[in-house]
Amino acid sequence: MSRILPHPTREQIELPAVMDCLSDPIRLEIVYTLAKREKEVGELRCGDFCGLSGKSNLTYHFAKLREAGLMETRAVGTARLMKLRREDLETRFPGLLDAVLAAAERDAERLQLPVLEFTEA
Amino acid sequence: MSRILPHPTREQIELPAVMDCLSDPIRLEIVYTLAKREKEVGELRCGDFCGLSGKSNLTYHFAKLREAGLMETRAVGTARLMKLRREDLETRFPGLLDAVLAAAERDAERLQLPVLEFTEA
C-alpha cells in the first residue's frame, strides 16, 4: 500500500486522458457520484462504490481517474478519501466537466446512474 | 460500397459513445478539423485526412464517428462528404462539443493538432 499516490499537476492534465476516463460507464458513474455528493460530504471512499465492481477493479479505475487528474486521493488511516479536482479541471478546460456532468444528468436514467437526490444523513 | 450509411437519430446519440470518439487522437483531430474548417468549406472528404492514417483505418474511424452521431456522411460520386452534427450535438448535450473543441484549441500544440488559420482557397 503505497503511501504516496502520484497526481499530475494541473498543467499536466491531458484532454484525451480526461475524455477517456469519462467514456467508461464505471468511471463516469464515479465522477458523477463524486460531483453530486461533494456538497453534502466532501469526500467519498473507495468502499462507497463497491456496488459498481469488485475492489481490485475499482482500484484500477480509481488509479486511472487519479492519474488522469480527475480526482485527488488521500490516504486516511486504512481508507482512501477521494474528491473531484473541480477547480483544476475548470481552469484547464473551462466548462468541460460541467458540460459532461449536465449531459450525464440528462441521461441519468439511460445511463443507469444512481438517483442521488437529498440523501440526508 | 454501401449506398446507405446508417446514422443514429438525434435522440439515439449516446454520451459514452461520443466521449469515446473524442478520446481517440485520430478522431479528435478529425472532429477538430471538421469544426475548424466548416466555416470555409462546408464538408470535408475522407481523403482530406489521409495524413492521419491509412484509408481503411480512416474508414474505421469515420464509421465510429458516424455511428456515434458526431458526423453526417453523404456519398457524392466516388467521394464521401462529411460534416459535424453540431446542432444535434448541441441540442442533445448543450455546451459539450464547444467545451471539447475549446479544450482542444487550447492544447492544439500539445495535441499536435494542425494549424488551421486562414486557409484561403
Place this chain on the structure above:
DNA sequence: CAAATAGTTCAAGAAATATTGAACATTGCG
C-alpha cells in the same frame, strides 16, 4: 498481539479496439 477492516498488487485471462493490407466496388473521365 490477534482479528477485522480497507484497500493494493500482481498475474492471468477475457474482451474490446485499433491497424494493416489485399481484394473489391463505384464513379468520373478520356
Place this chain on the structure above:
DNA sequence: CGCAATGTTCAATATTTCTTGAACTATTTG
C-alpha cells in the same frame, strides 16, 4: 469502353483495456 480515383470490406494481427481472484500490506480495535 478502359483506366484512374476514391473509398469500402474483410480477415488477420496487434494492442490496449478491463476484469477477476488470490495473496498481501497497512491500520485500527479489542
